[in-house]
Amino acid sequence: SAVISQKPSRDICQRGTSLTIQCQVDSQVTMMFWYRQQPGQSLTLIATANQGSEATYESGFVIDKFPISRPNLTFSTLTVSNMSPEDSSIYLCSVEDRDRNYGYTFGSGTRLTVV
């Protein structure tokens, strides 16, 4: 199955700063998905990133706060901008995994704490 390398695995950041999270996939994929998991909560989709076009954001998420890059078919970044403590969450990237016949594979996640 596809292997995703996500980094950093965790970080503690000061409010008002920004953090960029990277996801590298070992195979080419069309779509990459970015999710947020707030403490004790389920996963919520932030945006879908398609190579060569602007990311599509879900309701409640905006590009100025969560800019995404997708420069090629194996790599994407998510930036959490102007952070506040409410942004403390686990952020995960995901790709469709055609090797696993309709499953989606997830990165190991970035645990972000904003102080």
Add this chain to the structure above:
Amino acid sequence: GEDVEQSLFLSVREGDSSVINCTYTDSSSTYLYWYKQEPGAGLQLLTYIFSNMDMKQDQRLTVLLNKKDKHLSLRIADTQTGDSAIYFCAESIDFGNEKLTFGTGTRLTIIP
């Protein structure tokens, strides 16, 4: 919009079977998944089922789907301590281009 519900907690004795339930509202759901999240780890795909199937078995895991009632269950036979985790069901209406909508997650605790 889509809504996926699970009970939050389940405790099971080691060696017994665990049954984790999930209900969803979107009748367009075509693909239904079960993911496992261990503490401090990402999500691991356990199994999936298509909406035109009633049951799928994979070693200790059995997935049952009642499409009429929009009810999905995951049965883990001979539950072991390593099965302690949060289990999420998720659904999508398509594969590849569509997001997953996740349930609230069920925390499975194994009693020795």
